[in-house]
Each structure stands twice: as C-alpha cells, then as structure tokens.
C-alpha cells in the first residue's frame with residue numbers, strides 16, 4: 386500500500402472523569418489518552434504498511450486547551466502514537482478548534498493532509514471517545530472530494546487493482562463494498578486488536594518526527610463568528626449505594642443478596 | 655423560520671423529526687414548509703403524508719453515502735432550508751456529515767434536548783464522554799441536526815396534503831456495493847424488560863452463558879450483554895447489546911455479571927437497583943452498583959441459581 390493518513394484523536398478519557406467545582410468537567414486537568422477506536426484505525430494502517438509498504442502519517446488535532454499546556458501534557462501520548470507504528474506525527478493547534486467542533490476540526494485536518502502530501506487512504510475510528518460526533522471521516526472526505534466508507538469492520542487491499550474491499554457494520558446489516566483509492570474510511574473497534582507497543586517500539590518513537598501545524602501554517606483565516614460553540618460541559622452524577630455484600634461463604638452472600646432484593650421490591654419471585 | 659428538510663434512511667426518523675419540530679414550535683419557531691428525502695425502500699407515502707410533508711424526494715436504496723449526500727446538496731441549494739433534520743443512526747449521520755462538509759455547515763449528532771431557540775440560534779444538549787457528561791452547545795442556523803431516536807414524539811399528526819413525489823438527483827461514485835447481508839435478530843426487547851441479567855467477557859465461552867439464561871428465567875427477566883459479547887465474539891445477537899452504541903435499558907433490576915463497568919456500557923443502564931458480580935474487587939462496575947459481590951461467577955451463580963430454584 387502506498388501512503389496512509391491516520392487521524393488519531395487525543396481525547397479526554399471518560400474513565401477518568403474529573404470535575405472543577407460542583408459539576409463542571411475539568412477539561413484543563415482531566416487525563417487524556419488516545420481515543421479508543423483511533424487505536425484500531427492506526428493499527429489497521431500499520432498492518433497494511435507491514436504487508437504492502439508505504440508510510441503511515443498520523444494527524445492529531447488538539448481540541449482541548451490551553452494549547453501550550455496540552456502540548457506539553459500530551460507529549461507521552463504523542464510518542465505513543467509513534468510507538469504504535471506511525472512514521473511521523475503532525476499535531477494541529479488552533480484556537481478555532483478548541484472545544485471540539487467537528488466543523489472546524491475537519492477543515493483543519495483536511496488542510497493539513499493537503500499540505501503534507503498525497504495519500505491513498507485516510508483512516509480514523511468510528512467516533513471519538515470524548516465528544517463522539519462520528520462526523521470526522523465523512524466531513525474530511527467531502528472536503529477532499531473523496532468518497533467515504535464508514536463503520537468498516539473488515540478491510541482488504543487489492544494491490545493488483547488498487548482498490549479496497551471493506552465490510553461495513555451497520556445497525557441492520559453487513560454491507561460489502563469495493564472502492565478505488567483514494568478513499569476515506571472509519572473503522573469500528575471490532576476490526577482488530579490494537580497491539581500494545583513494545584519497549585523497542587517506544588524507544589524508536591523518540592527518533593521519529595513530531596511536527597506542529599498552526600492555523601497560520603494552514604492558511605486558516607481568523608473566524609470572527611463561531612457557527613458552533615460549546616457553552617457548557619457537565620458531569621452526570623452517579624448515585625448508588627455501593628454496598629459490597631460480604632459473608633463467611635458464598636452461600637451466606639447469596640442469601641443476603643436475595644433478601645436485599647426483596648427489601649428493595651425488585652424481585653418478582 | 656421557513657423551510658426544514660427532513661432526511662431519513664428509515665421511516666422512524668420522520669416521526670422523530672416531526673416531534674422535534676413540535677418542540678421548536680413551542681419555543682416560538684414556526685415551520686412553513688417541510689421537504690422530505692428518503693430511500694424508495696422505506697417510503698410509505700401514506701404515513702409520510704400525515705406528517706405534513708409537502709414534497710418527498712426518493713433515492714434508490716442501493717445508493718452510496720457520497721451519492722445521497724451530493725443529491726441532498728442539490729436540494730439544499732434549491733430550497734435553502736434553515737434546518738436539516740434526521741434521527742441519529744450510523745447511516746443518517748454518515749450521509750449528513752458528508753453533506754455538512756460539502757456545505758461547510760455546523761452539524762450536531764445525537765441531540766437529546768432543545769433548550770432554547772431564537773430565529774438564528776439553537777441551544778441544544780447532547781450526551782458526551784461515554785454518557786458520563788452532557789454538553790450544551792449553541793449553533794447558528796442553518797445547521798444540520800440529528801436527534802436521539804424516540805426522544806421527541808409528535809402529538810398531533812393532523813395534516814394531510816397532496817404530496818409531490820420526485821427523485822433525488824444522483825451522480826456516479828467510485829464506491830460499489832457488492833453485497834448486503836441482514837443481521838440475525840431474535841426480536842428480544844431488553845429495553846422493555848423489568849429485570850435484565852447482563853453478561854460480559856468474564857464468561858469464558860458461549861456455552862457458559864446458559865448460567866445467565868437460567869438466572870434470568872428464574873427471575874422472569876431477559877439476558878443483555880456488553881459490546882464485545884455481541885459485536886466481537888458474536889455469542890449473542892445485537893438486540894441484546896447494552897450501551898451507548900446500541901440499546902438503553904431502564905429495568906427495575908440490572909445484574910451485571912463479568913462486566914468491568916465501562917462508562918460506554920453503564921451510561922445506558924437506568925435501573926432502580928444495580929447488582930454487580932465480578933471477581934476483581936477494584937473493577938469500576940462496583941462504583942456503578944448498589945450491591946456488589948466480589949466472587950468468581952462460576953462459583954457464585956450456581957449457588958444463587960440453586961437458592962432461587964428452591965424458593
């Protein structure tokens with residue numbers, strides 16, 4: 386396979402919810418990690434590279450600020466993207482995309498790939514694990530004037546005919562499609578098991594380039610009026626009893642459980 | 655407010671969208687004209703007539719996403735709708751996101767609430783961070799919006815007009831649909847069950863799930879599962895899959911067995927009481943549960959099943 390662009394988001398980690406004050410999500414200090422299904426997208430790109438050659442260039446648009454702090458805080462994650470097999474990483478920063486509006490993020494990602502080179506395949510995850518708009522693949526495709534194939538759970542490259550065969554996993558059906566390259570695809574989490582980088586891969590990642598692209602590099606005019614804005618981001622509180630049932634034996638615990646469920650009025654028997 | 659374009663690959667979206675327009679009206683925004691677009695497969699014009707749609711554009715159900723989006727682009731240029739509306743689904747979102755890229759318009763998916771509306775701005779709410787938080791967002795019109803299915807139900811479907819039918823203009827594409835295989839379904843409605851027993855990767859084989867089925871039948875409930883059980887392993891059909899990417903449930907009792915408690919799973923469980931059985935005392939499922947049992951499911955379930963049999 387010739388060259389692949391992989392869009393890999395560095396997301397707020399929903400397993401590490403952190404709030405500032407009462408219920409506001411603390412986006413500044415919350416822990417971040419590679420968006421789960423973008424790991425599968427990157428893995429799929431790297432598998433194609435191992436088989437058919439070419440390069441995998443990763444692009445990440447930094448959608449949470451402040452930019453300087455996040456650039457620094459996410460250095461380890463940037464290295465992880467490279468350790469997972471990308472040859473180079475472009476980090477896109479802009480005030481326009483802070484707070485993750487897919488409208489602006491897709492425009493910047495499309496500008497960035499155009500600037501960096503010609504790719505044969507563009508790949509990303511079905512949705513990000515923080516904002517989950519599921520829009521980036523389709524939006525980038527339409528801006529680049531390419532078709533899109535979303536929710537791919539099986540992917541094959543046919544080098545003779547320079548096309549891909551993919552199976553889409555939709556709500557009611559599996560749909561097999563064929564497409565000429567270049568094309569943009571999004572993958573589901575089921576497409577593969579993303580490898581955990583080895584120590585050697587982590588060490589190698591330090592010699593691979595990380596380049597920053599700002600909106601000035603991408604010739605994005607300053608937007609006067611934002612068409613889409615996040616006004617607030619609030620946690621949904623979990624209110625559970627959190628009682629661990631204990632006892633000398635599982636027998637005793639089972640009895641306790643049954644009597645608790647009776648008390649709560651949720652057992653029909 | 656004037657024109658709204660409702661797009662739908664499936665009939666449900668039309669009712670959802672009309673329900674949303676009713677809420678818009680309550681907030682003071684009126685719609686003069688509704689244009690509909692759907693696949694010739696799902697078009698039941700009699701039902702669609704009742705919704706007050708004036709013109710309906712149809713496309714062949716074998717069209718690809720980029721083709722449909724480009725067809726929609728032509729319609730948007732013709733009618734300049736203020737809102738392009740649909741309900742959230744993989745296909746609807748993929749097609750409309752493509753359209754929004756062509757138009758450089760903002761798009762919001764999975765909208766669960768309309769908070770405010772003025773003639774040029776909507777304030778909307780959607781669930782984010784795997785269902786652990788909600789995001790309030792404002793968007794300038796024109797915009798593309800997909801709403802959570804079955805969230806907005808229309809009350810009065812009075813209108814009956816003569817509906818004008820036409821074809822959506824389609825161009826060629828480089829994507830070819832080779833084969834469509836419908837998914838297996840059991841027709842179980844875990845979303846209506848009062849008791850749900852959830853199974854996760856803590857089960858070592860498909861055969862072992864019979865423990866959960868036995869428990870569920872003793873309790874008069876249904877078996878549901880986590881994403882890997884349905885999607886990865888395909889041990890159970892997808893109508894049993896619980897989570898933000900499939901079904902939301904609201905039983906009285908949810909018993910999660912061998913499930914780690916990922917937010918993407920637990921955010922879709924709105925139960926009066928949640929019980930968790932997991933052998934790892936640090937599993938995050940315990941922070942989502944009322945009663946936790948730290949035990950190996952292979953030891954605990956037979957004991958519990960035996961006791962319930964004796965009752």
Ligand SMILES: Cc1cc2nc3c(=O)[nH]c(=O)nc-3n(C[C@H](O)[C@H](O)[C@H](O)COP(=O)(O)OP(=O)(O)OC[C@H]3O[C@@H](n4cnc5c(N)ncnc54)[C@H](O)[C@@H]3O)c2cc1C
Pocket residue numbers: 421422512513514574853854855856857879880881882883895896897898899900911912913914915916917918919931932933934937949950951952
């Ligand atoms: C965008 C996105 C969307 C997603 N959507 C969904 C969704 O809709 N639904 C969903 O479920 N997931 C979803 N996921 C996946 C989710 O993050 C988790 O990976 C998944 O829910 C884990 O499933 P599990 O709990 O069955 O498996 P695991 O996380 O592997 O947990 C298995 C658990 O079983 C326990 N266990 C093992 N053996 C035993 C034993 N003998 N006895 C007792 N306990 C045992 C272990 O301690 C562990 O806690 C989504 C993820 C993303 C990124």
